[in-house]
Amino acid sequence: xxxxxxxxxxxxxxxxxxxxxxxxxxxxxxxxxxxxxxxxxxxxxxxxxxxxxxxxxxxxxxxxxxxxxxxxxxxxxxxxxxxxxxxxxxxxxxxxxxxxxxxxxxxxxxxxxxxxxxxxxxxxxxxxxxxxxxxxxxxxxxxxxxxxxxxxxxxxxxxxxxxxxxxxxxxxxxxxxxxxxxxxxxxxxxxxxxxxxxxxxxxxxxxxxxxxxxxxxxxxxxxxxxxxxxxxxxxxxxx
Numbered sequence: 001x002x003x004x005x006x007x008x009x010x011x012x013x014x015x016x017x018x019x020x021x022x023x024x025x026x027x028x029x030x031x032x033x034x035x036x037x038x039x040x041x042x043x044x045x046x047x048x049x050x051x052x053x054x055x056x057x058x059x060x061x062x063x064x065x066x067x068x069x070x071x072x073x074x075x076x077x078x079x080x081x082x083x084x085x086x087x088x089x090x091x092x093x094x095x096x097x098x099x100x101x102x103x104x105x106x107x108x109x110x111x112x113x114x115x116x117x118x119x120x121x122x123x124x125x126x127x128x129x130x131x132x133x134x135x136x137x138x139x140x141x142x143x144x145x146x147x148x149x150x151x152x153x154x155x156x157x158x159x160x161x162x163x164x165x166x167x168x169x170x171x172x173x174x175x176x177x178x179x180x181x182x183x184x185x186x187x188x189x190x191x192x193x194x195x196x197x198x199x200x201x202x203x204x205x206x207x208x209x210x211x212x213x214x215x216x217x218x219x220x221x222x223x224x225x226x227x228x229x230x231x232x233x234x235x236x237x238x239x
Contacts, residue, residue: 036096036107042137044109045095046074054082057091060114061168062229066091069116078134088119090126097132100215101142105177114171120162125190127158128216146215153217161218165190170229185234189221196221 047053053073058066070085072092079092096103096111105111117126131152135145152158170185194212196202196219201210209222228234 035104036109039107039136039139040109042076045137046076047093047112050082053093056112056114056171056173057093057116058114059171059173059229060091061089061116061170062231065089065168066116066229070122074133076137078137079130088122089116090122091116094129095133095136097136097145098129100213101146106142108178110175111177112173112175113169114174116168118164118166121165121167121190124159124162125165125167128152131158149215161190161192168229170225170227172228172230172232185225185228187223187225189223191219191221192217193219195219 047056050073054071057071057073058069060066061069065087066089068085068087069083069089069091070081071083072079072090073082074093074095092115094111094113094115096105096108098111098113099106128149131149132145135148140148149158166187166189168187170187172182172185174183175181176183191199196210196212199208199210199219199221200206201208201221207223210219211222212219226234226236
């Protein structure tokens with residue numbers, strides 16, 4: 001997933017950064033005007049140049065990780081493997097439906113979120129996003145997507161999250177949302193259930209932020225990092 005993409009979680013962290021910078025009121029006023037109530041034509045979510053999407057996906061993590069990762073690209077029927085991997089990591093470019101369904105940018109066709117999952121996340125988190133992708137491209141409504149996910153969890157069609165599941169979202173080229181856009185390089189960690197307290201998240205001085213995602217039955221933790229995947233210095237937390 002993140003997020004980590006144009007997700008509600010990432011947008012919450014953007015808002016947090018704006019609060020730290022003293023600009024939250026202005027941001028909240030802007031966010032009310034952002035809305036994509038229905039899905040755009042499917043072609044708007046696709047990338048014509050497969051090689052460009054592969055290259056963008058690899059920017060999610062440092063080359064030492066992404067060069068050996070499997071890469072998946074989005075087609076009309078969902079994601080498919082474009083490059084086989086050697087290290088168990090999986091890179092892709094998430095679209096807007098990586099968000100929770102109550103996110104006003106759930107159908108934003110501009111979203112492109114490079115993300116690189118470690119092996120536990122590739123095995124147990126990615127299937128959730130792939131299921132949402134197929135449902136979205138099949139024209140399912142938000143409520144139908146939520147019901148299908150719940151059924152997938154209840155029937156054990158979706159795997160339980162493995163301990164240690166996480167991802168890199170360190171691309172300088174990421175477009176996470178209309179407000180966040182490039183935002184900041186970060187890592188995301190996926191933990192089953194409501195686990196924010198056990199990580200000390202959101203406490204004064206803690207570098208860990210958290211958001212509960214009941215639709216995906218997990219807590220997503222986010223930690224800022226100081227550089228983009230290419231090693232360039234990133235804006236500070238107070239930027």
